[in-house]
Amino acid sequence: MVANENKENAHKITGDIIGFMSRQGKHCSLLADTADCVIALGGDGTLLRAAAAHAHLDAPFLGINLGNLGFLAEVDRAHIEQGLTQLINGEYDIEERMMLSGRLDGAAKEDSALNDIVVAGQKSMQLIYFSLYVNGIKLTSYVADGMIISTPTGSTAYNLSAGGPIIEPRAQAILLTPICAHSLKSRSIVLSADDEVALEIEAGKGDSVQECVAIFDGHRRLELQTGERLSIKKAEKTTSIVRLSKTNFLERLKQKL
Secondary structure, X not given: OEEOOOOOOHHHHHHHHHHHHHHOOXXXXXXXXXXXXXXEEEOHHHHXXXXXXXXXXXXXXXXXXXXOOOOOOOEEHHHHHHHHHHHHHOOOEEEEEEEEEEEEOOOOOOEEEOOEEEEEEOOOOOOXXXXXXXXXXXXXXXXXXXXXXXXXXXXXXXXXXXXXXXXXXXXXXXXXXXXXXXOXXXXXXXXXXXXXXXXXXXXXXXXXXXXXXXXXXXXXXXXXXXXXXXXXEEEEEXXXXXXXXXXXXXXXXXXXX
């Protein structure tokens, strides 16, 4: 179990869940080397962090939402025991969600994201100059606050706030949405999941060196600068999400929005 202690009553609810699971003859703890399921208590952000930190457990993730707006978190605080009972009884489905992997060209290490990878300037309100390549071919150049490269799961996150389209989360696609581009013709681009995207950081005004950052799912950072290229593609691994409700995505979308 992973809990966001900054959420109201998170500590108490954590204890309640552990106690409930124990009474059902199940073991639930905050630390584990193996697991049949990872319960993320907090919101979508908590589930994203849990998915990154505990991917090695190879277990599905169940989100319990203690916030306001959640597309990943399946259970609200008023129905926690009902949701856990369904989990114990096997009354659920598993959705496999596509992820993205990204790395600097020439680097061995890569990172992954369930929602999105955002490229932006190191400083707030900083315009950046960069070029977009798809499958090795330069598509266009941008002057913008940055770029959001998202999965269908992430289409309802930062991408949505930036004016990008909503994509059914089980779809296989890579979504590109420029952030406040200095152009009247910049629009989101939806690519096949088999495509490979690269963002190359160009020189800034007066051929200055630009210092940028790639942010994976809102909290893991990779620094890059002029001349460097970030390559992004569909990750080999997926994230398994527990679905208790039979409500489909469009019905959930109507409820959330």
